[in-house]
Amino acid sequence: MKERNIAVNEAAEYLDQIPKFSKEKHTVEMVREMLRILGSPQDDMKIVHIAGTNGKGSVCAFLSSVFREAGYTAAVFTSPHLLSITERFAFNGKDVDDELFLYAYRKVRDAQEEFEKIGAGHPSYFEFLFLMFMVMVKKSPCDYVVLETGLGGRLDATNCVEHPLATVITSISLDHMEYLGDTVEKIAGEKAGIIKPGVPVVYDNTSAEASAVIRAKAEEMGSRTWPVDNTSYSGLELDGGHLKLMAKQADGGTEHALDIPFAAEYQAVNSMLAFRTAEILGIDAEVISRGIGHAVWPGRMEQIMENVYLDGAHNEGGIREFAKAARAIAAKRGGGRRILLFAVVSDKEYREMAEILCREFMPDVLILTQIEYGRGLDIRKLNEAAHDAWKKVDSLLGRTEGADRAGGESGHDIRVIQTVAEALKEALREKKPEDTVFCAGSLYLIGEIKDVLRRNEA
Incomplete structure (x- = not known):
């Protein structure tokens, strides 16, 4: 064998x-x-x-x-x-x-x-x-x-x-x-x-x-x-x-x-x-x-532990459907924060995806990371896209900008963590019993998360 x-x-x-x-x-x-x-x-x-x-x-x-x-x-x-x-x-x-x-x-x-x-x-x-x-x-x-x-x-x-x-x-x-x-x-x-x-x-x-x-x-x-x-x-x-x-x-x-x-x-x-x-x-x-x-299909709004979900949404249409579904799941709980772990591959329309998430899902905590897979988008570009997305949303809603934990200008809790393993640890550490954690942006991200869990690194 x-x-x-x-x-x-x-x-x-x-x-x-x-x-x-x-x-x-x-x-x-x-x-x-x-x-x-x-x-x-x-x-x-x-x-x-x-x-x-x-x-x-x-x-x-x-x-x-x-x-x-x-x-x-x-x-x-x-x-x-x-x-x-x-x-x-x-x-x-x-x-x-x-x-x-x-x-x-x-x-x-x-x-x-x-x-x-x-x-x-x-x-x-x-x-x-x-x-x-x-x-x-x-x-x-x-x-x-x-x-x-x-x-x-x-x-x-x-x-x-x-x-x-x-x-x-x-x-x-x-x-x-x-x-x-x-x-x-x-x-x-x-x-x-x-x-x-x-x-x-x-x-x-x-x-x-x-x-x-x-x-x-x-x-x-x-x-x-x-x-x-x-x-x-x-x-x-x-x-x-x-x-x-x-x-x-x-x-x-x-x-x-x-x-x-x-x-x-x-x-x-x-x-x-x-x-x-x-x-x-x-x-x-x-x-x-x-x-x-009786169907089983991993990584498609899959619940991997209490109030923690993985979804392989990886393009504009998928992210829009994810945002709708994740919002409904979080609303069912009747409270708590929405924590999102997000990463994408470089050949996707990542700016549009980030804007959809900020506008239609509005995470309370946004954790950005970089997929190890060769086409993973540079985390600096993703961070810039996330801040720009929140600025657009704030402008649409007439909100005043402030300073966030990542040192940016969007007034939102955006955290930049280099590896998927550390980003998942951060999401799980941050999660309180009433919160819901979602991980989305790429099936490659979901694969890396599953590998981290398999190796008990989170």
């Missing part, structure tokens, strides 16, 4: 080095050629293909749980991971075992010479992982495969899948604009690129701009659409660490109670996307309800 763990670590180290010698992604057609060399493992799979800006992973988790509740086996491909690369490959609710992981890794790596012959060169990091997943499922077949896109949709490696059972498009907002476009409509066009002829499309209908693009693409492809929004359910309420609602069936028939094991309102639409998808695949509504209730 120890030798196998060493082998997995060595494989992970090799995969982490891939960006050094594979600078560009390949076309969808070239990825399909790579799969052909690997035996076209995707051809016999029953795949649900999921794209979107936020919520993809949650929908994957809901669907996987529903399939298992219905007595089916399910394999799920998601990204990124929090602690271990094996988290990206889940079989029946559990991370892939080392043996299957290493089998797939070696299979793809051994195919490199054949990839070179067709002019493909080396797969990118994401492509390599996707190819591994396809090999895994070929080796260990499942009744259903839940496939999350990486960046975008139209040009994504996963879009080489030609005949999915259904496509799902979650909420769409501005993110990765340098690759996908600078408007919601352009980004929606990229995400809608996963729609296939005649394949049903279940989509988040909460953005009029995105929905119009998705409907137009579905009509072009002759695909029936199933929109989901806040009219798809009723009676939404936050009950402790759970959401409760009544899910409406697509035909307007009986409503079914959903007890969603996440304390965030944005999970209402995500759970309904999974509900509707499973429904059109012929799964009984009561079974769907139970499956959603």
